[in-house]
Amino acid sequence: MGAMVVKQPQPVTIAFDVMGTDHGPAEVVRGAAQLSLDSPHIHALLVGDRTLIDNALAETKHNGERISVQHAADFVGMDEKPGEALARKPNASVAVAARLVAEGEAQALVSAGNTGAGVLACARHFQLIPGVRRAALATVYPTRSVRGAKEDPFSLILDVGATVEATADDLVTFAVMGSQYARIISRNERPKVALLSNGIEPQKGPPRVVEAHARLSEMKDINFIGNVEGIDIPKGTADVIVTDGFTGNVCLKMLEGVHETVVELAQYAYKESLRWRAGLAMLSSGIQRIKDITDWNQYGGAPILGFDRIFIKAHGRSKARAIANAGKVAAKVVANNLGSSIREGLQK
Amino acid sequence: MSLPDRIDPRPPRRIYRWDLDKTYLQTDFDSLKDLLRTAFQKAHEKVAIPGASALIRELSENGDSRLCIVSGSPKQMRAVLEEKLKLDGVRWDEFVLKDNIGNLLRGRFRALRGQVGYKLPAILESRVKAPAEAEEVLFGDDAEADAFIYSLFADLIAGRVDERVLSQVLEAGGVYPDDAERVRAAWKQIPVADPVRRIFIHLDKLTPPAHFTAYGPRVVPIFNYFQAALVLLADGHLSAPQVLKIAVEMVQTAGHNIITLSNSFQDLLRRGLPLQQAAVALSQALEGPNKLLAAMRPMPDILAAFSKRLVALGTPPPPPPVQAVDYVSLIHHALPRNHKGRTKP
Numbered sequence: 061m062g063a064m065v066v067k068q069p070q071p072v073t074i075a076f077d078v079m080g081t082d083h084g085p086a087e088v089v090r091g092a093a094q095l096s097l098d099s100p101h102i103h104a105l106l107v108g109d110r111t112l113i114d115n116a117l118a119e120t121k122h123n124g125e126r127i128s129v130q131h132a133a134d135f136v137g138m139d140e141k142p143g144e145a146l147a148r149k150p151n152a153s154v155a156v157a158a159r160l161v162a163e164g165e166a167q168a169l170v171s172a173g174n175t176g177a178g179v180l181a182c183a184r185h186f187q188l189i190p191g192v193r194r195a196a197l198a199t200v201y202p203t204r205s206v207r208g209a210k211e212d213p214f215s216l217i218l219d220v221g222a223t224v225e226a227t228a229d230d231l232v233t234f235a236v237m238g239s240q241y242a243r244i245i246s247r248n249e250r251p252k253v254a255l256l257s258n259g260i261e262p263q264k265g266p267p268r269v270v271e272a273h274a275r276l277s278e279m280k281d282i283n284f285i286g287n288v289e290g291i292d293i294p295k296g297t298a299d300v301i302v303t304d305g306f307t308g309n310v311c312l313k314m315l316e317g318v319h320e321t322v323v324e325l326a327q328y329a330y331k332e333s334l335r336w337r338a339g340l341a342m343l344s345s346g347i348q349r350i351k352d353i354t355d356w357n358q359y360g361g362a363p364i365l366g367f368d369r370i371f372i373k374a375h376g377r378s379k380a381r382a383i384a385n386a387g388k389v390a391a392k393v394v395a396n397n398l399g400s401s402i403r404e405g406l407q408k
Numbered sequence: 409m410s411l412p413d414r415i416d417p418r419p420p421r422r423i424y425r426w427d428l429d430k431t432y433l434q435t436d437f438d439s440l441k442d443l444l445r446t447a448f449q450k451a452h453e454k455v456a457i458p459g460a461s462a463l464i465r466e467l468s469e470n471g472d473s474r475l476c477i478v479s480g481s482p483k484q485m486r487a488v489l490e491e492k493l494k495l496d497g498v499r500w501d502e503f504v505l506k507d508n509i510g511n512l513l514r515g516r517f518r519a520l521r522g523q524v525g526y527k528l529p530a531i532l533e534s535r536v537k538a539p540a541e542a543e544e545v546l547f548g549d550d551a552e553a554d555a556f557i558y559s560l561f562a563d564l565i566a567g568r569v570d571e572r573v574l575s576q577v578l579e580a581g582g583v584y585p586d587d588a589e590r591v592r593a594a595w596k597q598i599p600v601a602d603p604v605r606r607i608f609i610h611l612d613k614l615t616p617p618a619h620f621t622a623y624g625p626r627v628v629p630i631f632n633y634f635q636a637a638l639v640l641l642a643d644g645h646l647s648a649p650q651v652l653k654i655a656v657e658m659v660q661t662a663g664h665n666i667i668t669l670s671n672s673f674q675d676l677l678r679r680g681l682p683l684q685q686a687a688v689a690l691s692q693a694l695e696g697p698n699k700l701l702a703a704m705r706p707m708p709d710i711l712a713a714f715s716k717r718l719v720a721l722g723t724p725p726p727p728p729p730v731q732a733v734d735y736v737s738l739i740h741h742a743l744p745r746n747h748k749g750r751t752k753p
Contacts, residue, residue, distance in 0.1 A: 071667060097614065103667050110721055114678050118618035124611075124631040124675035125668040131722040165716075 069101040072391045075166035076383070078108030079135030079153040080173030082376045085109065086116040088172060091383025093122035098384065100126070102391045105166045107132050107157040130165075132156040135173065138376060142176030146184075154178055158185040161369045168370035168390035170361060172378040178371060179222055179364055186367035189399060191406035195366035196234045197222040197305070197373070198241065201315055203296025208248030215296055216242050217256075218365065219305040220312045226304035228271035231255065232279075235272075236405040237365040238300035239282050244396040245389060246299065250283040254298035256307060257287040272302075281408050360385030368399050419539045420501075421472040422645065423603075424464070425531060425558075428479035428489065430549040430612040432460045451491035457610065458662030459633030459654050461496035466650040467640070468499060474538075476502040478530045480523065480552070483507055504530050518582045521744040523553040524560075525583035531561050532594035540599045545645065546607045547636070550615040550629070553742040555607065559623045559733055562604035564595055573735055580739040605643060608636045617679065622738055625728045628681070634658055635672050642686045648693035651686075652707060659710075670713035677718065680727040687714045 074095075078088045085108055092104035103126045106113050110131040117127065134149035136142065146155055154171050158181035161169045171178045179197060188195065198218035206213050218238050223230060235253050242251035255273055257265035262273045264287060276284040288297050290311065303311070329336040360382050361374035370393050374386040429435035429446075434455045436442040467473055475498070481489060483505045493500060506526055511519040519525055535544075544562075548554025560577065563569045574595075578588045607627045609620060617629045630636050637651045658664040676683055691711050718724070 071665065073667065103671065110678070111725070114725070118621075118679075119616050121614050121616050123614060124617075125664075125671050128667075128671045128674050128717060128720070129678060130720040133722075 069391075069395060071101050071103060072168070072394050073103040073105055073166040074387050074390045074394075075105045075107055075130075075157040075160050075169045076387070077135075077154040077157045077169065077171035077173050077178070078106050078113055079132070080137055080171075080177075081378065082138070082172075083379060085112045087379050088383050089113055089116035090120050090380035091378070092127060092387065093117065093120040094380055094384040095387045096123040096126040097121065099388060099391065102126070102387060103128070104387065105130060105157075105160065107160065108135065108153040109133070130156060130160060136177040138174050140174060140177070142174060142180045145174070146177055146180055152177070152181075155181045155184070158182055158369075158371075161371075162186055167394040168372065170372045170374055170383070170386045170390050172361075172374035172376055172383065172386075175221070175373055175376075178373055182364055182367050182369070182371045186369045186371075188366055189368055189402055189406070191403070192233050192237070192366040194223040194226065194230050194233075195364055196230075196237060197308075197362075197364050198238060199312055199362040201293060201312075203294055205296035207251065207296070207299045208242075208246035210247050212246040212248070213296075214246075215293070215299050215301060216362070217293065217301045217303070217308055217311065219303065220308035221305045222364065223305045225306065226268065228268045228275065231268060231272035231302055231304070232275050233366070233406065235276055235282055235284070235300070235302045236279075237402050238302060240398060240401040240405050241363060241365060241393070242300050244393060244398060244401070248299060251299035252285045252297075253282050253300045253302065254285050254288040254292070256290070256293075256301050256303035256311070258289065260287045260289065262286065268304075279408070281405060360387070360389045363389075363393065363398075365402070370394055370398065418472070420474040420542050422467075422470075423474045423476060423535075423538055423542050423544045424467055425476045425478065425534075425544065425546045426464070427548045427554055428477060428481060430457075430551045431547050431554070431610050432456055432464075432477075433492070447485070449488070451488050451495055454488070454492045456492075456496055457633065458664065459637070459658045461498055462654045462657040463633045463637055463640075464498050466637075466646055466654060469650065470645075474501040474542075475499065476504075476531075476534050478502075478504045478527055478534075480506050480526065482509065484509070502534055504534075516584055519584060519587070522582055523744070524557055524578070524581035524742050525587040527553075527557045528561060528583075529587055529590035529594060531557075532564070532591060532598065535561075535565060536594050536597045540601045540603075542603060544604045545640070545643075546604065547610070548607070549610040549612045550619075551612055552744070555609050555620050555623050555627050556735070556738060556742040558604070558607040559627060560735055562602075562607070562626065563733060563735075565598050565600065566602040566604070567600040568732065569735065577735050577739055577742075580736070581742050605645075606639060608639075621728070622731075623733055624731050625680070626730075628676075628679075631675065632658070632664070632668075632672055634664070634669055635676055638673060638676060638683055638686055639681060641689065642681070642683050648686075648689040651690060652693055655710065656707065659707075666710045666713050669710050670717045673714050674717035674721065677721060677724050680725045682724075682727060684718065684724070687711070687718065690714070 076092050078085045095102055105128050107130045110129055113129050132151055132153040134152040136145040136152045154177050157169050160166050162185040196219035198216050199220045200214035202213050203215045216238050218234050239251050239253050242248055255269055257269050330340055361372040364371040372386050372390045434457055437446050477500050546558040609629045611629050611631050620627050620629050634655055637654045640646045641651045
C-alpha cells in the first residue's frame with residue numbers, strides 16, 4: 061500500500077494594512093505574528109510605518125520567514141473623509157497595500173482601518189469582475205441557527221454601504237457573489253439566499269426588489285428562498301441576505317444598536333437588584349457560551365465582493381485574534397478562487 | 409573529550425563553536441516522552457536543522473578553521489551523535505559532551521540542568537589552546553542560556569568583565585566551586601584579545617528577537633541558517649557562491665522558497681544588519697563563473713525578490729548601538745528554564 065499523500069496548502073501572501081485601526085498598529089502586527097505561527101502556508105506582508113511595525117514585531121513571538129514589511133509613511137484615520145484623505149496621501153498604507161495586491165505581490169488585502177478608504181483604494185487599484193457593475197460590502201451577523209459543515213452561526217448580509225442605490229441587476233449580482241462566498245467560507249454547498257423586503261410575498265417591495273425576485277427565482281444555481289423581513293435577520297432564516305447599500309447600512313446600525321442596548325440593560329440589571337444579579341450569575345456560563353459562539357473576533361472580517369482581488373474588511377476594533385482570523389478567511393477565499401467562482405456564477 | 413575527527417597541524421585562523429541540540433539538531437525534549445525518544449534515536453533518525461550541515465561544510469571548505477562542539481547531551485550519546493555528524497559530512501576538531509552520570513553519582517544535581525557551570529569552563533578551556541589571533545563565531549539556540557554564556561565568554565577574554573562580576577554571576581548561576589575554579593583558571597591563561605565576531609542564536613522556540621537586545625549587535629538571533637550565511641558573507645567568512653550553495657540546499661531539501669528566503673533577508677535588514685553589499689555580491693556571483701548556480705532555479709528569482717524587499721523598506725535602519733552587557737542583571741537568562749528565578753521571554 062502506498063503512503064498517504066497529505067496535500068499541502070499552496071503558499072499565499074496576505075497584505076495587512078497595519079495603520080489607522082482603533083487599537084493601533086501593534087495589534088495588527090500581533091495578529092499577523094500569530095498567523096505566522098499558526099498557518100505555515102500564509103505569509104503576511106505588513107504595510108505601514110516600518111519603525112512601528114519593527115518595534116512591535118521585535119517584542120512579539122513570530123516566524124520571521126513568514127513576514128515581510130512594506131514601509132508606507134502615511135495612513136487614513138478613522139475620522140477622515142476617504143476621498144479627500146487618499147487624494148492628499150497617495151502613499152497611505154491602505155492605498156499602498158491595495159496597489160501591492162493589484163501588482164501580484166500579495167493575493168489579498170486585510171484592513172481594519174477606515175472602511176471608505178479601503179473600498180476606494182480597492183476601486184482605484186482593482187478591476188471589477190466582468191458582469192459586476194458595482195461592488196458590495198458584506199458583513200456577518202450572529203444568528204439563532206447554524207449553517208454549513210462548519211456549523212457557522214453567522215449569516216452574511218450584503219450590501220451594507222458600498223452601493224447606496226442598487227438596481228435589480230445589482231441585487232442579482234450581489235446574490236450570486238454572496239452565495240459563492242458563503243459556499244466557501246461556511247462550507248455550505250447550497251446556502252439559502254433571500255432578498256430583504258417588507259413582506260415575504262414576491263410582489264412586495266420596490267420594483268427593483270420585485271424584478272430581482274423574479275430573476276433569482278429562475279436561477280437554478282442559486283438556492284433562492286424568496287423574500288425575508290427584518291425579523292428574519294437574527295433568526296437566521298437565510299444564510300445570505302441581499303439588499304441595497306442604503307437599507308443594508310440602516311439594518312446593520314440598528315442591529316449594532318440593539319446589541320449595545322441589550323448589553324447596557326444587562327449591566328443595569330446587574331447593578332440594580334441582587335436577585336437579578338444572582339439570576340445573571342446563574343446564567344453566566346450560558347451567556348459566555350453564546351458570546352463565544354457569536355464572537356465576531358472568531359469570524360475576523362467580511363469581504364468587499366465584486367473585485368478581481370480579495371479585500372477582507374476587519375472591524376476597526378479588531379484585536380490580534382480577529383486580525384489573525386481575518387487573514388485566515390482571506391487565505392481561504394484565495395485558495396478557493398472566489399473570483400473565478402463568481403465569474404462562473406454570473407455566466408450561468 | 410573524544411579524539412578529533414581530523415588532525416590539522418596548522419593553527420586555525422577561525423574557530424566555529426557549535427551547540428548540538430536545537431542548534432544543529434532538531435531535538436525535542438520538552439516532555440519525558442520526547443526525552444526518551446531522543447535518547448533512543450539512531451543516527452539516521454536524527455534530523456539536522458535545514459542548512460546547518462551545509463553551513464558547517466562551507467565554513468570548513470576555507471581550510472583555516474576549527475569546528476568545536478560543546479553539547480549538553482550526555483556522554484553516553486557520543487557514538488550515535490558522531491555517527492550522525494559523519495552521515496552529514498561534518499568533520500569536527502573538538503567534541504565535548506556532558507558527564508551527567510558523573511554529576512548524578514556525585515550528587516551534583518544543580519549541574520544536571522545548569523548550563524553556566526558546564527559550558528563556560530568547557531569553552532574557556534578550549535580557548536586556552538587557541539592562537540590569540542584566532543577569530544571566533546559561536547552558534548547556539550534560545551532554549552537555554554547560550555546567548556548569555558557565549559557573550560560572557562567573549563567579554564571575559566576581551567577583558568570587559570572583571571573578577572567581581574564573574575564571581576557574582578557564578579554564584580547566582582549556582583555553579584559548583586570546582587567548576588568556578590576551572591573558569592577562573594582557564595580565564596587567567598587566555599591572553600586578552602577580542603576574537604568573538606558573532607554569536608548566532610537559532611530561534612528554536614521563536615523567542616522574540618528583542619529578548620536578545622541587551623547583548624548588543626554581536627548576538628544575532630536567526631530564524632534559519634540562510635540568515636547566518638548572509639551575515640557571515642557580510643563578515644567575510646563565506647563567499648557569495650558558498651551562500652548560494654547553502655540556499656540551494658535549503659530550497660531543495662527543506663521546502664524553503666522565494667518568500668521565506670527573501671523575508672529572511674529583509675528581517676535582518678530591518679534589524680539594522682548591513683547586508684546591502686551581500687545582496688550585490690550574491691547577484692554578481694550568479695553572473696560570474698558560477699553559471700551552474702544560475703541554472704538552478706529559482707535562485708535568480710530569489711535574488712530579484714531581495715531587491716524588492718530592500719526597496720520596500722525605504723531607508724534601512726541604522727545598525728543597533730554597541731553597548732556594555734550587564735551580566736548581573738541578566739543572570740535570570742542563564743538559569744534553567746523552569747527555575748523560579750528565570751523570567752519568561
